[in-house]
Amino acid sequence: MLKSSLDENILGMTQIQVLSDKPTLIAHTLNLIVDKIHTTLQQQEKFTLALAGGGTPKPLYEALAQQSLPLEKIHIFWGDERYVSAAHPDSNQRMAREAWLDQVDFPSSNIHPMPTGSNDPSVDAQTHDQELRDFFGVEAGEFPTFDIILLGMGDDGHTASLFPKTEALTVSDRLITVGNKDGQPRLTFTYPLLNHARCIIFLVAGENKRPALAQIFSPDGDETLYPAKAVQPQGELIWLLDEAAGAELNG
Numbered sequence: 620m621l622k623s624s625l626d627e628n629i630l631g632m633t634q635i636q637v638l639s640d641k642p643t644l645i646a647h648t649l650n651l652i653v654d655k656i657h658t659t660l661q662q663q664e665k666f667t668l669a670l671a672g673g674g675t676p677k678p679l680y681e682a683l684a685q686q687s688l689p690l691e692k693i694h695i696f697w698g699d700e701r702y703v704s705a706a707h708p709d710s711n712q713r714m715a716r717e718a719w720l721d722q723v724d725f726p727s728s729n730i731h732p733m734p735t736g737s738n739d740p741s742v743d744a745q746t747h748d749q750e751l752r753d754f755f756g757v758e759a760g761e762f763p764t765f766d767i768i769l770l771g772m773g774d775d776g777h778t779a780s781l782f783p784k785t786e787a788l789t790v791s792d793r794l795i796t797v798g799n800k801d802g803q804p805r806l807t808f809t810y811p812l813l814n815h816a817r818c819i820i821f822l823v824a825g826e827n828k829r830p831a832l833a834q835i836f837s838p839d840g841d842e843t844l845y846p847a848k849a850v851q852p853q854g855e856l857i858w859l860l861d862e863a864a865g866a867e868l869n870g
């Protein structure tokens with residue numbers, strides 16, 4: 620795809636970097652996140668990081684586990700969660716704990732998973748909404764600013780648990796809502812929460828992501844079909860892709 624045919628509204632505020640392969644993509648993302656943690660903590664006491672789920676970020680979390688970081692100052696959240704117990708193989712929390720959080724000496728009070736135990740996803744969404752408001756000290760109608768929200772993108776263009784043509788895409792008055800993956804509930808950050816971030820990093824790998832990326836960066840792409848397109852934060856927006864995903868954007 621020629622750069623001249625990409626959506627100028629997105630490109631104006633976006634950095635797109637295409638790395639040669641997945642290990643290089645992971646190493647680059649690791650350096651970026653570690654740098655941002657150290658730089659930001661020179662100016663503030665706490666660093667807030669929301670993690671992505673799925674399979675793509677697992678090697679990044681394993682690499683973060685090898686870093687020397689000021690863990691007592693870093694607070695971990697998730698941008699979305701499958702509606703399963705924390706021990707379930709599909710749990711985003713479980714993956715990040717196994718790959719990173721449980722491998723290092725994180726204070727347990729710095730880890731803020733989405734609750735999934737009430738048997739009612741809307742109750743758990745409301746509980747986590749209030750937990751975030753209490754942590755950040757924001758009132759109803761206000762949105763907190765995460766230092767980094769790490770996101771992935773599915774081959775259907777979903778991000779967090781904002782799936783194509785679902786009601787969650789229209790929620791604008793809450794931090795957390797209930798997403799819908801083929802009829803299964805999930806918990807997810809809402810667009811306004813995502814879009815208040817200081818920095819969003821998309822981490823995307825694999826050839827199967829190419830068609831959705833082409834729509835997201837096309838002026839004609841439909842945000843309701845490709846929800847990642849509507850992530851347009853007030854801060855930085857950085858798309859990090861491997862060559863398999865980003866070859867057509869690399870021209």
Ligand SMILES: O=C1O[C@H](COP(=O)(O)O)[C@@H](O)[C@H](O)[C@H]1O
Pocket residue numbers: 671672673674675676699700701711770771772773774777778779780822
């Ligand atoms: O289901 C999910 O999928 C997306 C994308 O995952 P990936 O493995 O294709 O990168 C992920 O970002 C999201 O957190 C997760 O719940």
